[in-house]
Amino acid sequence: MNTLSRVFGLRNASPVASGLYWSGIWLSIGATVLSIMLMGSSLSESNMLPWVIGVHSCAALAGGFVSAKRSGRRGWYFGMANGLLYTLLLTTISFLATNANWSMIVPILFIITALAGAFGGMLGVNASSGQR
Structure with missing residues (x-):
C-alpha cells in the first residue's frame, strides 16, 4: 500500500476528507445490506426510514472515528464536522440526482x-496513538 501511494502520489492529508471516504465506504456497505434485506424479506420501502437513518448514523460514526483518529486531537470537533459535511454532501447529491x-x-x-460523528470522534481520538 505504501508503494502504491508513492507511485501514484496519493496521500490524504486532511483528517475530515479521510473520514468522509470511510463514511462513503460504510454507506455503501449499509446500502447493500439494506437492499438485501428489502429483497429477501417482507420489509417494504415505506418502513425503511429507521433502517436508513441507522445506516447513515453508523457511517457518520465510522467517519468521525477515522477523522479524529487521524487528527489525534479535538475528537468531537472533527467527528461533528465529518457528520455535518457527510450529511451536506448526501443531501446535495440526493437533491441533484433525484430532485x-x-x-x-x-x-x-x-x-x-x-451527534453520531461527534461520538465516533470521541472514540477515535482516544484510540489514536498520538502524544497526549
Missing part, C-alpha cells in the same frame, strides 16, 4: 449524524 424534497427528516438527519 428530493426538503422535509423535516433532513434537519433530523443533520442532528443525528452530527
Whole structure:
C-alpha cells in the first residue's frame, strides 16, 4: 500500500476528507445490506426510514472515528464536522440526482449524524496513538 501511494502520489492529508471516504465506504456497505434485506424479506420501502437513518448514523460514526483518529486531537470537533459535511454532501447529491424534497427528516438527519460523528470522534481520538 505504501508503494502504491508513492507511485501514484496519493496521500490524504486532511483528517475530515479521510473520514468522509470511510463514511462513503460504510454507506455503501449499509446500502447493500439494506437492499438485501428489502429483497429477501417482507420489509417494504415505506418502513425503511429507521433502517436508513441507522445506516447513515453508523457511517457518520465510522467517519468521525477515522477523522479524529487521524487528527489525534479535538475528537468531537472533527467527528461533528465529518457528520455535518457527510450529511451536506448526501443531501446535495440526493437533491441533484433525484430532485428530493426538503422535509423535516433532513434537519433530523443533520442532528443525528452530527451527534453520531461527534461520538465516533470521541472514540477515535482516544484510540489514536498520538502524544497526549
